[in-house]
Every structure is written in C-alpha cells, then in structure tokens.
C-alpha cells in the first residue's frame with residue numbers, strides 16, 4: 103500500500119471522532135509507564151533497580167518469574183500480572199535496546 | 202506489497218509510524234510542529250511538559266508558583282522526620298530542557314481563539330493544543346461545601362491538602378499541642394485527592410505523637426464506610442500505635458456536617474468533638490481554572506479516557522486530579538502516567554496520526570512509620586466501553602502477612618519512587 107493510501111485511511115479513521123486509536127499497545131507506551139519508578143529511560147536515580155543493561159532474556163525471565171510468583175517481590179508480582187507474555191517480550195526487547 | 206485487509210492492519214501501520222517518533226530514547230524523531238500550552242506545573246503538568254518537549258514539541262508551561270511543594274512525602278514533615286526543603290522543587294530543570302516556563306496565574310482562556318491570558322501579561326499566549334493539569338480546589342461555599350469551613354477557617358483548622366504553608370502551619374500546631382491533647386482529622390467522601398493520604402497522615406502524626414507526646418489521641422471522623430488499604434493500615438496501627446488512633450466510620454458518627462474554627466469543634470450527626478488540633482480535609486472539585494474554559498461537568502472534567510482530550514472543548518486535554526479517569530485514583534502517580542498518554546496523543550494529532558493505545562499504572566505508597574511501607578498497585582487499559590479499567594487479576598495491596606523486613610523494603614522503595622518521579626518531572 104502506498105503512503106498516500108495509508109494517510110487517507112488514517113485521516114478517514116480520524117474523521118470518525120477525535121483522535122483515532124491504534125488497537126495494539128506499542129512497546130514504548132508500555133515502557134514509559136514504568137519510568138515513574140524505574141527512572142526515565144529505565145535509569146533509576148534511587149533505591150529501585152535500573153532496567154538498563156539487562157539482556158532481553160534476563161528481563162523476560164524476571165518479569166515472568168514475578169508474574170507467576172516464582173520470584174519474590176514487593177510490588178512487581180502485582181504489576182507483572184497486568185501484562186501478557188507477548189507484552190513482556192516486547193518490553194524486554196524495548197529495554198534491551200535502551201542505552 | 203503487504204495487503205491491508207483490516208482496520209487493525211491499517212492502524213498497526215499507522216501506529217508504528219507514530220511511535221517511531223515517540224521512542225523515549227530521544228533520538229532521531231521527526232519534529233512535531235505546533236505549540237502546546239500546559240497549565241499547571243504539578244505532577245501532571247510538569248510530566249506532560251517534559252514528555253512533549255522530548256518529542257520535539259514547543260511547550261509553554263504556565264504555573265502560578267515559582268516552586269512546587271509535593272503532597273507526596275508532605276506527611277513526613279508532620280511526622281517530624283521530613284523537611285519542607287526535601288519536598289520543594291523549582292523549574293530550572295524544565296527551563297534547561299528548553300521549556301518556556303511562565304510563572305503566573307492563568308486568568309483567561311479563549312477557546313475560540315485558542316489563547317491563554319496570564320495575570321499581569323498583556324499579550325495572550327496562543328496554542329494549537331493545550332494540557333490542563335490544575336489539580337484540585339476546595340468547595341468553600343455552595344453545594345457540597347462543609348458548613349463553617351471557608352478560606353479564613355483554613356488558618357485555624359488547616360487542610361494541608363495542598364502542600365506548602367498549610368503543611369507548615371499544621372506541623373507548627375502539632376508541635377505546640379500539649380501531651381495528652383486530641384488531634385482530629387475530618388475526611389471527606391470520595392472522590393478526593395489521594396484516597397490513602399488521610400490514613401498515611403494519621404499514621405505519621407501517630408509516629409510523631411508516640412515519640413514526643415505519647416498520651417495524645419487521634420480521632421478520624423470519616424465520610425466513608427471503608428477506606429484504601431484499610432486492613433493493612435488498621436493492622437499496622439494496632440501493632441505500632443496501640444489505641445492511639447480511633448477511626449469513626451460514616452454511619453458510626455463519622456459524618457461531619459459542620460465545623461466551628463472558633464471553638465475548634467467538629468459536629469457530627471451523633472455529637473460534637475473538640476480538638477487541640479483540627480485538620481479538616483475539605484470536599485474537593487477540579488482546580489478552578491477549568492471554569493474559564495467550561496471544561497468541567499459538575500465538579501470534574503470529562504475526557505476521552507484514551508487521549509484525555511476534553512469531552513466539552515476539543516483540542517484541550519485535562520489530566521490528573523481534575524479529570525475523570527475511570528478506575529484510576531486521583532494520585533500524583535496517575536497524573537504522571539496520564540501526562541505521558543496525553544503527550545503521545547497530542548504528538549500523534551499534530552502529525553495527523555492516530556493516537557497510540559494507552560497503558561497506565563498507578564502505585565500509591567504509604568508510610569506507616571519511617572521504616573514501614575505499604576502500597577496499592579494497579580495496571581490500567583481502556584476497556585470496551587472507552588473507560589479506563591484495571592487489568593483483571595493484577596494489582597492489589599501489599600501482602601497482609603509480610604515481614605518487618607519487607608515493610609522496611611517497601612519504605613525504601615517508596616523513597617526510591619519519589620526520587621525517580623521527581624527526576625522525571627523536574628530533571
């Protein structure tokens with residue numbers, strides 16, 4: 103499909119009412135919600151661990167461990183349950199690519 | 202070429218284009234043309250300004266005060282172990298980031314011309330889109346107000362529900378209170394800013410009194426039957442403070458119908474209570490500046506909960522305490538997360554692209570003493586009906602049976618959260 107078709111599709115959708123919505127949550131959107139605790143771009147200035155410098159595997163192992171209560175946690179076990187495994191993979195890729 | 206055969210596919214592609222520009226690494230993004238004015242430099246406004254700027258938008262932030270004292274951690278000042286300086290921040294970091302910060306009170310909003318007037322400035326400020334994060338104001342008169350509690354009464358019976366001089370006044374009153382005195386707090390019905398806030402305050406006042414004036418009492422007169430993290434708070438109160446804190450539910454005589462600042466008395470349906478210090482948390486509404494643009498329906502502002510664009514004024518996004526955000530509580534954490542969603546939606550609209558589908562978190566930490574933290578957490582999405590819902594089977598409160606070590610760790614993480622979010626907001 104051409105860019106023009108894409109643009110006109112988008113505009114047509116937007117005309118339906120206010121700002122149009124994409125229906126899948128993008129990794130960047132999922133990840134920015136975490137910054138309030140883990141620091142901007144995952145670099146924590148305080149007591150909460152940073153999320154930078156983790157491999158994709160270490161990240162997703164941690165998240166899935168929290169989600170299934172296999173890894174003890176104060177809060178991450180409650181939060182990780184709010185994400186699908188696919189979203190966890192997307193988050194892992196996103197954070198692994200952050201500097 | 203890939204054939205587009207569903208609305209979903211179109212949106213995926215379009216969404217991908219949008220998000221390329223909002224990768225938070227701050228690298229290689231297309232500039233989004235347009236000027237955005239942000240009203241309010243608190244949790245929602247400072248966060249929105251910073252994220253918009255990162256995404257290449259020209260941002261003007263208008264804030265009434267030159268510094269911002271956070272309500273989060275203001276209860277530690279009452280507890281005797283926090284200082285105002287620890288919770289007070291300036292806007293230098295935002296200025297350094299290239300945000301045009303104007304210190305002044307917004308006194309006019311012209312939604313037809315898309316211009317904002319600031320007190321003392323003759324030239325109105327134009328905008329393409331606007332974010333309003335004006336927090337709360339108190340109902341001192343009219344429907345829903347608490348009889349006897351007006352602006353003048355706040356000097357005798359402080360609310361301390363906006364941090365700053367009111368926090369200091371309440372702290373001074375506590376310091377002056379005799380041992381064996383009574384501290385009364387009146388708590389409104391929902392919705393109000395920070396559902397667990399009154400109970401954290403009661404805890405830290407108890408910590409102060411236990412340390413300094415152990416014969417004193419705390420009486421909580423509540424306009425509700427239940428409250429946030431109730432089992433955790435009440436368990437910790439018994440454990441740490443014995444009988445010092447008495448909580449009276451709405452139906453048990455907690456409903457305060459009138460206060461008298463001259464006699465320091467709170468009147469309930471069942472009787473009257475005189476206090477040495479009376480902390481009145483008044484009934485609340487959205488920060489009044491929203492009235493200049495007709496943004497409120499009743500006390501609060503209705504928005505499209507996926508973009509935070511006003512239901513009444515297109516092009517204006519209302520976030521934080523002032524808006525109705527489905528299952529999200531009125532908290533600084535919520536305001537900060539909503540700012541990111543609104544910023545992404547605004548950038549998308551400036552580029553004629555669809556807004557990304559939102560994902561939000563709220564976590565409210567409370568300290569029961571300096572080494573005892575508890576929290577309530579939730580993960581949010583927009584549901585089928587367009588309102589913000591909590592993701593089923595996620596979130597909840599800290600474990601009921603956690604060890605002292607875990608409570609201590611949560612107190613540390615509460616301080617960690619504060620550092621992180623302050624850096625996000627103020628740089």
Ligand SMILES: Cc1cc2nc3c(=O)[nH]c(=O)nc-3n(C[C@H](O)[C@H](O)[C@H](O)COP(=O)(O)OP(=O)(O)OC[C@H]3O[C@@H](n4cnc5c(N)ncnc54)[C@H](O)[C@@H]3O)c2cc1C
Pocket residue numbers: 240241242243244245246263264265266269271272273274275276305306307308334335336337361362363394395398402488489490520521522523531532533534535536564565566567
């Ligand atoms: C005691 C207490 C404890 C709390 N603890 C927590 C906690 O631990 N965690 C948490 O997440 N939340 C906590 N909260 C809640 C939190 O403070 C609020 O939810 C948060 O401040 C809301 O952000 P906001 O952007 O909507 O409003 P605010 O942060 O209040 O910002 C509004 C800003 O708008 C400005 N403004 C208003 N009108 C105008 C105008 N006309 N012109 C220019 N500027 C204007 C104000 O000066 C203010 O700076 C607590 C609240 C209290 C009272």
